[in-house]
Amino acid sequence: MNTKVHDILRRNQLSVTESREKILNLFLTNTRALAHADIEHKAGERFDRVTVYRTLQTFVEKGILHTIPTADNSVKYALCKNDCFEGHHHDNHYHFICAVCGKTECLEDFVIPSVRLPKEYLANNVEIVVNGICSACRKK
Amino acid sequence: MNTKVHDILRRNQLSVTESREKILNLFLTNTRALAHADIEHKAGERFDRVTVYRTLQTFVEKGILHTIPTADNSVKYALCKNDCFEGHHHDNHYHFICAVCGKTECLEDFVIPSVRLPKEYLANNVEIVVNGICSACRKK
DNA sequence: AACCATGTGCAACGGCGTTGCAAAATATAT
DNA sequence: ATATATTTTGCAACGCCGTTGCACATGGTT
Numbered sequence: 237m238n239t240k241v242h243d244i245l246r247r248n249q250l251s252v253t254e255s256r257e258k259i260l261n262l263f264l265t266n267t268r269a270l271a272h273a274d275i276e277h278k279a280g281e282r283f284d285r286v287t288v289y290r291t292l293q294t295f296v297e298k299g300i301l302h303t304i305p306t307a308d309n310s311v312k313y314a315l316c317k318n319d320c321f322e323g324h325h326h327d328n329h330y331h332f333i334c335a336v337c338g339k340t341e342c343l344e345d346f347v348i349p350s351v352r353l354p355k356e357y358l359a360n361n362v363e364i365v366v367n368g369i370c371s372a373c374r375k376k
Numbered sequence: 377m378n379t380k381v382h383d384i385l386r387r388n389q390l391s392v393t394e395s396r397e398k399i400l401n402l403f404l405t406n407t408r409a410l411a412h413a414d415i416e417h418k419a420g421e422r423f424d425r426v427t428v429y430r431t432l433q434t435f436v437e438k439g440i441l442h443t444i445p446t447a448d449n450s451v452k453y454a455l456c457k458n459d460c461f462e463g464h465h466h467d468n469h470y471h472f473i474c475a476v477c478g479k480t481e482c483l484e485d486f487v488i489p490s491v492r493l494p495k496e497y498l499a500n501n502v503e504i505v506v507n508g509i510c511s512a513c514r515k516k
Numbered sequence: 517a518a519c520c521a522t523g524t525g526c527a528a529c530g531g532c533g534t535t536g537c538a539a540a541a542t543a544t545a546t
Numbered sequence: 547a548t549a550t551a552t553t554t555t556g557c558a559a560c561g562c563c564g565t566t567g568c569a570c571a572t573g574g575t576t
Contacts, residue, residue: 251541251542251543251552251553251554252543253541253542253555255554255555256554272532272533284555284556284557285532285533286534286535286555286556286557287554287556289532289533289534290555305445305446305447305449305505306445309445309449309450310449330491332493332494335500343493343494345494346491346493349491350489351486352486353472353483353486353506353508354472354485354511355511356515357472357508357509357510357511358514359506359507360507360508360509361506361507362504362506362507363447363503363504363505363506363507364502364503364504365445365503366493366499366502366503367499367500367502367503368493368500368501369498371496371497374496391572391573392573392574393523393524393572393573394524394572395523395524396523412563412564424524424525424526425563425564426524426525426526426565426566427523427524429563429564430524
């Protein structure tokens with residue numbers, strides 16, 4: 237398959253297997269975030285449920301993917317940017333979900349606004365999900 | 377039971393039943409948000425699963441409760457402030473979850489910061505969940 | 517008190533995510 | 547290149563979660 241896919245796997249000390257190559261390739265060829273189900277029944281491909289779960293979990297642990305919580309309580313996955321590859325995950329962006337087409341995007345270009353907290357509270361991580369309508373759907 | 381509980385139910389055109397009274401009372405006597413499981417096995421009480429689901433759903437529809445998405449993909453419920461009682465839900469605050477004690481709070485006093493979006497994108501609703509450590513747990 | 521509307525509890529179901537284990541695939545050493 | 551060790555996969559099974567249909571009970575209304 238793709239050399240890039242191969243490289244990413246090796247860089248993260250992962251054996252290069254068919255499932256991992258195919259699943260990782262889905263993310264590289266898709267800009268939008270994918271849910272577990274999207275992957276399981278991906279066009280033509282049929283991955284075993286368990287393999288998909290384990291592969292996604294491995295990718296998240298390695299910092300190749302990150303999760304995006306959604307309002308309906310499902311989880312989507314998206315590629316991390318380069319500086320996550322080394323293992324320490326930087327979640328310094330927020331996410332947008334289009335109510336019409338369901339597209340889920342990482343808004344990489346915008347920095348998380350600082351949030352205020354009660355006295356003595358400590359923030360570790362701020363999750364922001366913006367629900368709305370994307371430009372493509374507004375034009376329809 | 378409590379007059380206040382009774383009033384809230386009537387104000388929302390809901391029959392006053394034992395389960396509803398007890399469940400609503402749990403929220404009035406608890407500052408922190410509650411998950412479905414918290415309610416189902418609440419100290420001494422044993423509510424039927426189905427009743428809890430339906431009751432929570434009803435309360436959310438009526439604007440008595442609102443949901444808080446969490447990172448681990450569970451849902452917690454918390455009381456809405458007064459101006460939600462009328463049926464239109466104002467979600468103008470964000471939430472804090474303590475990593476140590478699990479306490480989940482509505483930060484009512486802080487306004488959602490404005491987020492920037494790509495051109496032509498429209499924001500409907502912004503969900504913010506801050507994960508961190510609360511003051512009580514920091515002092516331990 | 518009696519009737520009607522509404523809510524409850526049980527049983528059952530399907531879906532999701534996990535685990536154990538044997539077989540297969542991949543990596544490593546010779 | 548082959549053999550061995552390690553890792554990954556796929557199957558079967560399980561338990562949990564949330565939902566639905568239906569009979570019964572409870573609360574509201576006259």
